Amino acid sequence: MKDVLVNVENLTRIFDVSKPWLNRVIEREEKKMLRAVNDVSLEIRRGETFALVGESGSGKSTIAKMIVGLLGLSQGKIDFDGIDLSQPDGAEMRALRQRYQMIFQDPFASLNPRWRVNKIIAEPLRQFDMESSESDRNRRVEELLELVGMSAKDGVKFPHEFSGGQRQRIAIARALSSNPEFIVCDEPTSALDVSVQAQILNLMRDLQDELGLTYLFISHDLSVVRHMANRIGVLYLGRLVEVADGKELFRNPRHPYTKMLLNAIPDLDMTGRKVAPPDGEIPNPINPPSGCTFHPRCPIATEQCKREIPPIRNSDAGSVVCFEAVRA
């Protein structure tokens, strides 16, 4: 049986990007709406790492923010462990909030520069009244610092005394302090150097094994995703175009956009592989193309792709949203 921890159904987020009312009246413009996330459904199983990949503007971070509740939903529904997140209020919601946390991309912006590290890490403990006394709290902070590979003595320092990788460790310790089951990681290593990135990725995997965490891992880097994820969802212009098991996606990509992304990965094995670089760029999401939004860049697009939006086809290997991939 599949043990689904987070279930997202028909998630849509629309941003109003129109000019102010007066300008619209004078310039006779319509309201402009941007569909950042369009009808996305996915499920994240307990204990797995589900990765979302896509280029900038594909809606990766918007989905992350909606799942943790930093952004409201325009349509759709998010279930966490069987509870609809729009339903509970007050105390019930606070209890739920303890169970999921987030790690952000920029470790320089996500830590308060005027707080000492132990105060930063203890913040969730204070918020959720998890440790009764000050000394318990300090002990827990020391444990957490050691868990993420730092020294317990580092707690009295300020964030500016640490390098990027160490700060990201502090951010991870903070996320872990409320004993969450589910962590949303929004590009956790893209601000780091490769050798430090390897340390953080290894740490995240070790913590997952040790604490039984579930990750939603967001990245634009396919090779990082391949290393981390059990299952991968590929986003294009706010739509989930393909979901597949990690290794399967790389062995046998089905959506033409996935194929294009895989081709664009630089060849580190120096096989002398020659590939034509992909055509075009991600279109402006305010005026997305008709039908399948990928058709202007797609090498196998047909007339049907220009007119109709392809339905989601599920199979054992995952789901894919493409007329041609299903036919082939």
Added chain:
Amino acid sequence: MSDTLLSVKNLVVEFPTRRGILTAVDNVSFDLERGEVLGLVGESGAGKSITGSAVIGLIEPPGRIAAGTVHLAGQRIDNLPSEKMRRIRGDKIGMVFQDPLSSLNPLYSVAEQLVETILTHKDISKKQARDRAIELLDEVGIPAADLRIDDYPHQFSGGMRQRVVIALALCADPELIIADEPTTALDVSVQSQIVSVLKKMCSEHGASVILITHDIGVIAEVADRVAVLYSGRMAEIGPVRDVIKHPQHPYTKGLMGSIPTITQEGDRLTQIPGSMPRLTDRPPGCAFAPRCEMAMGACHQSHPSEENVGTARVACHLITKMGAVA
């Protein structure tokens, strides 16, 4: 026959600070042949960009080139007065920076910026300059170049803007192009487009390129040779294939192991413990010694000299010692 365009010898760049002198680039030497692409890789703070700026004489005071020489096509350029250096930069060296938005003037159309640059360096009419500009835009792959040339930078997307910047760098037919993280701000699919444009442009225009990046994937695709910098010093330099496939220096080995690839088996990435030392407290001896698994006594005492190993040049005591044995 080797035809050396740029020759950097024992370059040292220093920044005086209140707490003493910081040596950002320490004794770096390399040659660049005509038509060659040299990759400079390293982590942030390794001195990649400073090396690039030093070559073109753009070190911001109080930083200065404390020792060493830079020769461009046989002419020494590191000690020229600023006005003379400015002419050389314009005529012979093109630059491509990381952020395409900040390297274009938002108040002028792309046509004005390209035409002005061409007219500064070439004695041709405005009409000819405009035709040349359209030709360049066409070469770097901007669709409908004759129409888009009158657009302003904000009307282009990130990838297109970086193409414009490349066209701008090529205006004066430079002999040397310095590309500082040209693809870092771009998406993966656009990145590979820019990489192939860059590759095509240098082979067609016969320009040499110094490609500064932290992304070894990009180096693997474009560069002929690669230099690995660590804490302001050269760790290893050699043909790109040899350095990537058979790294000699323990740092390069660790770096290659820490990159997740799409063909890799196994779960864990090799990790190098710790992080690069700050320039203020660089250890005596080899800068990598505290993180190195194979460090010996000598590594903590003296900085290793660069030795030739096959096609590569490596600075590591292990190589010096082993070379004597093997």
